[in-house]
Amino acid sequence: MKDCGTGSGVERVDAMDYALRLVAEIKENRSDFAIGICGSGQMMAITANRFPFMRATLLHTPAESVHAREHGDANMLVLGADTLDDDDAEHILKTFLDTADLGVQSRGQVDRV
Numbered sequence: 805m806k807d808c809g810t811g812s813g814v815e816r817v818d819a820m821d822y823a824l825r826l827v828a829e830i831k832e833n834r835s836d837f838a839i840g841i842c843g844s845g846q847m848m849a850i851t852a853n854r855f856p857f858m859r860a861t862l863l864h865t866p867a868e869s870v871h872a873r874e875h876g877d878a879n880m881l882v883l884g885a886d887t888l889d890d891d892d893a894e895h896i897l898k899t900f901l902d903t904a905d906l907g908v909q910s911r912g913q914v915d916r917v
Contacts, residue, residue, distance in 0.1 A: 819843070823851035827858055830879060838880040839897065845884035852880050864888065866899040873903035 819842035826838035826848075838860075840848035845862040852860035860880035861872040864887065872878040881900045883893050 819847040820851045823848040823860075826880060827852050827855055831855070831857065836879065837901070840880060840882045841885050841893075842882075843884065843886045845882040845887070849880075849882040852882070863896050863900070865892075866895050869896050869899040870903050873900060874906045877905040 819840075822842070823840055826835075826840055829835040830838055838852070840852070840860070842848050849860045849862040852858045858880060859876055859878045860882055861868070861876065861878040862882045862884065863869050863872060864884075869881070872881075878900070881897065883896065885893075888896070
């Protein structure tokens with residue numbers, strides 16, 4: 805596990821810069837998953853999903869984690885620090901990491917759309 809964060813939860817930073825650090829970890833096969841946390845989570849998810857090998861998902865409930873992993877093979881979890889309390893975020897993270905991809909065969913179809 806590698807921390808690509810600011811080292812401080814106090815200062816405001818550009819979430820896109822940190823999303824790109826997480827994308828690089830996956831692109832270079834240094835990590836299988838990334839976890840991004842920013843104010844709303846929106847900018848990290850949008851930034852990461854610009855890359856075809858990324859499947860970033862902004863989640864609000866553990867149930868969403870199950871669907872994102874099983875059916876979407878999500879490889880990046882994004883959480884909104886301003887929208888979730890610590891207990892909910894921890895439960896979403898645990899569910900995300902404990903849920904396996906179902907191996908949906910249609911994933912390769914995306915390039916043909």
